[in-house]
Amino acid sequence: MKRFAAAHALSATSVFSLLIVTAVFAAARSPQTAQAPAQAGAPVSFTRDIAPIVFRSCAPCHHSGEAGPFPLLTYGDVKSHARQIADVTRKRLMPPWLPSTDGLPFQEDAHLSEHAIALFQKWLDDGLAEGNSSDLPPVPKFSSGWQLGQPDLVLHAASPFTIPASGSDVYWNFVFRPALKSERFIKAIEIHPGDKRLVHHANLLVDRTQSARRQEKSPGSGFAGMELQIESESFDPDGHFLFWKPGSSPIVEPPGFALRLDPENDLVLNTHLQPSGKPEAVQPTIGIYFTDEPATRFPVLLQIENDRALDIPAGDGNFTVSDEFTLPESVQLLALYPHAHYLCRDMLAVARLPGGSEKTLIHIPRWDLNWQAVFRLAQPEPLPRGTTLVMRYRYDNSSGNIANPNNPPQRVTAGNRAVDEMAHLWLQVLPETQPGRQRDPRMVLQEALARHHIENNPADFEAHYNLAAMLLARGAGDVAVLHYQSALDLRPGDATVENALGAALLSSGKLPDAIKHLDAATTARPEYFDARYNLGIALASAGDFARAAEEFAAAAKLKPEDSGAEANLGAALAELGQKDQAIAHFQRALQLDPKNPLARENLDILQKAP
Amino acid sequence: MIQPRPSRTKQARCLVLYGALSVSAVVCTTIAHANARFAQKSSAENLDGKPLDPFVISVDRVVVLVFVRTDCPISNRYAPLLQKLSEKYRGAAEFWLVYPDRAETASEIKAHLQDYHFSIVALRDTDHALVRRAHATITPEAAVFDSSGRLLYHGRIDNAYEDFGRSRPTATKHELEDAIRSAVAGKLIDPDHASAVGCYISDLK
Numbered sequence: 001m002k003r004f005a006a007a008h009a010l011s012a013t014s015v016f017s018l019l020i021v022t023a024v025f026a027a028a029r030s031p032q033t034a035q036a037p038a039q040a041g042a043p044v045s046f047t048r049d050i051a052p053i054v055f056r057s058c059a060p061c062h063h064s065g066e067a068g069p070f071p072l073l074t075y076g077d078v079k080s081h082a083r084q085i086a087d088v089t090r091k092r093l094m095p096p097w098l099p100s101t102d103g104l105p106f107q108e109d110a111h112l113s114e115h116a117i118a119l120f121q122k123w124l125d126d127g128l129a130e131g132n133s134s135d136l137p138p139v140p141k142f143s144s145g146w147q148l149g150q151p152d153l154v155l156h157a158a159s160p161f162t163i164p165a166s167g168s169d170v171y172w173n174f175v176f177r178p179a180l181k182s183e184r185f186i187k188a189i190e191i192h193p194g195d196k197r198l199v200h201h202a203n204l205l206v207d208r209t210q211s212a213r214r215q216e217k218s219p220g221s222g223f224a225g226m227e228l229q230i231e232s233e234s235f236d237p238d239g240h241f242l243f244w245k246p247g248s249s250p251i252v253e254p255p256g257f258a259l260r261l262d263p264e265n266d267l268v269l270n271t272h273l274q275p276s277g278k279p280e281a282v283q284p285t286i287g288i289y290f291t292d293e294p295a296t297r298f299p300v301l302l303q304i305e306n307d308r309a310l311d312i313p314a315g316d317g318n319f320t321v322s323d324e325f326t327l328p329e330s331v332q333l334l335a336l337y338p339h340a341h342y343l344c345r346d347m348l349a350v351a352r353l354p355g356g357s358e359k360t361l362i363h364i365p366r367w368d369l370n371w372q373a374v375f376r377l378a379q380p381e382p383l384p385r386g387t388t389l390v391m392r393y394r395y396d397n398s399s400g401n402i403a404n405p406n407n408p409p410q411r412v413t414a415g416n417r418a419v420d421e422m423a424h425l426w427l428q429v430l431p432e433t434q435p436g437r438q439r440d441p442r443m444v445l446q447e448a449l450a451r452h453h454i455e456n457n458p459a460d461f462e463a464h465y466n467l468a469a470m471l472l473a474r475g476a477g478d479v480a481v482l483h484y485q486s487a488l489d490l491r492p493g494d495a496t497v498e499n500a501l502g503a504a505l506l507s508s509g510k511l512p513d514a515i516k517h518l519d520a521a522t523t524a525r526p527e528y529f530d531a532r533y534n535l536g537i538a539l540a541s542a543g544d545f546a547r548a549a550e551e552f553a554a555a556a557k558l559k560p561e562d563s564g565a566e567a568n569l570g571a572a573l574a575e576l577g578q579k580d581q582a583i584a585h586f587q588r589a590l591q592l593d594p595k596n597p598l599a600r601e602n603l604d605i606l607q608k609a610p
Numbered sequence: 611m612i613q614p615r616p617s618r619t620k621q622a623r624c625l626v627l628y629g630a631l632s633v634s635a636v637v638c639t640t641i642a643h644a645n646a647r648f649a650q651k652s653s654a655e656n657l658d659g660k661p662l663d664p665f666v667i668s669v670d671r672v673v674v675l676v677f678v679r680t681d682c683p684i685s686n687r688y689a690p691l692l693q694k695l696s697e698k699y700r701g702a703a704e705f706w707l708v709y710p711d712r713a714e715t716a717s718e719i720k721a722h723l724q725d726y727h728f729s730i731v732a733l734r735d736t737d738h739a740l741v742r743r744a745h746a747t748i749t750p751e752a753a754v755f756d757s758s759g760r761l762l763y764h765g766r767i768d769n770a771y772e773d774f775g776r777s778r779p780t781a782t783k784h785e786l787e788d789a790i791r792s793a794v795a796g797k798l799i800d801p802d803h804a805s806a807v808g809c810y811i812s813d814l815k
Binding site for chain 1: 681682683685686687688689690691711713725726727772773774775776777778779780782809810812813814
């Protein structure tokens with residue numbers, strides 16, 4: 001009998017923390033100035049001077065059903081908040097827009113011109129005249145349904161989350177299970193987070209390994225948490241930001257930039273919610289728009305960070321954290337997502353170009369977590385190989401910072417909770433493609449970044465893990481094992497790492513060690529399909545077919561639709577001489593996947609055998 | 611329940627206010643003016659459209675007026691705290707929710723009370739008589755009057771909001787409750803008149 005052919009070990013998964021995902025505004029709104037400036041001395045009127053600014057800059061959020069707490073569509077609406085509008089525009093609190101003008105130009109730039117701000121004040125001073133109705137520009141029409149039309153697939157959160165009436169802000173994660181029948185490509189995802197007055201922002205992440213489900217108490221219940229860690233396949237990092245904030249338009253990906261979604265993938269919506277004064281239930285919905293055009297261009301998300309340097313003494317009002325990373329590849333910069341918590345005050349990101357000149361990418365002089373956003377560049381910015389990305393964030397841990405979550409101030413270090421801090425800068429870049437290149441430039445970037453993170457922080461779990469996965473993929477299995485071991489030392493007993501390390505040892509033929517770590521993975525997480533499957537392979541490779549059959553049977557039970565587990569189970573049973581049972585499992589494997597070569601080949605052998 | 615009344619002369623009251631406020635002289639005359647005006651006419655009404663004078667109903671008790679608006683998000687976020695305080699000081703301090711926006715109808719206000727689980731009695735102050743008496747300029751803003759109807763404090767509820775969009779995770783100063791406690795105890799208070807943050811009442815014409 002032909003010895004059963006061991007199917008490939010399942011690839012290890014890689015852990016990219018907070019890979020926040022998607023893509024590009026359909027119509028960028030350019031920063032504006034008031035259209036028809038009031039004539040010198042003439043009183044400012046609503047219809048001629050104020051309405052054009054309000055309709056463009058306020059109404060998109062300030063209308064019924066949107067995030068703005070009151071509508072600003074009519075003369076009466078605006079007049080009844082006139083002093084407030086003059087006040088918040090003068091202080092540049094509204095419209096919310098964090099970047100200063102000394103960085104790159106961004107899409108959806110919401111800056112008001114000095115002239116527009118002066119007009120609001122002058123209107124108030126002049127007595128709030130309505131003006132001639134003939135001057136009134138068309139009142140904007142907003143539709144409350146899907147902005148991009150009826151989606152191809154609509155997913156509702158399985159259960160609502162109820163925000164308490166009062167208290168501090170709440171962070172909640174909803175897990176969506178699209179359960180596609182086959183691989184699909186997505187050109188747009190429209191996020192309807194629920195009552196928009198309650199949702200400050202939301203990030204959607206693709207969870208390729210159903211790792212978020214494990215955090216739910218019961219399926220569909222969702223789970224708390226400000227920051228998410230999602231495991232994703234090692235070489236398919238999702239290079240998209242899928243971000244929702246009040247007033248933002250859903251984004252349709254440009255041709256070639258589609259996002260792949262596989263049948264087993266979940267989508268996780270991380271939401272920042274704000275109590276309103278009464279208990280409120282939030283149950284988000286997302287609409288998915290497919291495209292037949294597969295992805296051909298692969299942006300990548302790079303995370304510059306220096307969390308390890310975050311150790312801010314209580315009372316320190318001026319604590320700086322910086323990081324520098326030199327690009328090993330030429331890229332086009334597409335978008336920026338700076339991220340920190342409540343102590344951060346000032347954020348600066350600069351590109352130091354190979355010639356030595358510097359260019360400010362983004363400067364946020366007054367960081368406010370509540371208005372965090374993905375900032376998409378108006379034009380892609382070329383950053384040649386050798387460009388150093390410099391991040392410099394300043395923190396205020398004094399009691400003078402009213403957002404300080406600790407009263408009195410406490411020493412603060414990096415972490416995922418609202419009382420901890422972060423120093424992250426995500427960049428969405430499109431690597432330059434060069435024909436004939438052997439290595440995927442995304443991997444070159446991610447490997448360099450992982451090494452950089454380890455230099456910054458030898459105890460960076462994700463960096464060791466990701467570096468190992470990339471080393472393994474390019475055939476450097478021995479070094480990969482060392483980094484998996486480092487990751488395991490940092491998180492002893494972690495099922496994902498035990499499995500990855502086991503798979504790496506298995507692929508280099510170190511069977512006893514592989515079995516030891518895969519055993520540990522299945523003990524840590526008994527319902528871990530990949531680990532059971534890999535353990536089955538390792539045991540079978542070591543000749544222990546009885547135990548191998550047990551592991552494959554357990555794997556097949558965990559994932560009844562997996563033809564590989566059935567085929568390997570059949571092979572192990574065949575080795576044990578259980579011919580009839582083996583045939584049954586090979587047939588089952590072929591039902592699931594008529595092309596399964598392992599099942600077909602072994603079935604042929606068994607059926608021909610006397 | 612009758613509250614202990616501080617035995618002070620009218621002159622002494624003014625001196626208290628002198629000590630507390632830089633614009634004390636103005637305040638003294640304004641209060642006198644407001645009281646006089648109020649004595650003449652109270653235009654506040656209940657949700658059935660009937661005239662209602664909270665200072666007559668709550669005579670000899672501490673009166674707390676809280677100016678709110680149905681569409682003011684900061685007002686709304688204070689709903690649970692206001693409800694809690696009104697229950698905590700029930701019998702000693704009488705709370706009234708005052709809606710100064712003429713455009714807000716009685717039925718909108720009733721829906722608002724229900725939505726935010728208020729059991730505090732609501733008043734419509736369409737002529738702004740109570741606004742003037744309390745020197746209120748913002749929603750949400752609270753005013754505390756002693757049992758003789760004298761304005762002791764008006765301003766923010768606490769320091770959770772420093773400005774629009776600038777808030778503390780939890781308040782560290784609780785001006786309204788401090789003022790109520792002092793008023794109930796018949797103590798002289800130093801009302802640190804911190805400005806409220808919210809929607810301007812003067813925007814309502």
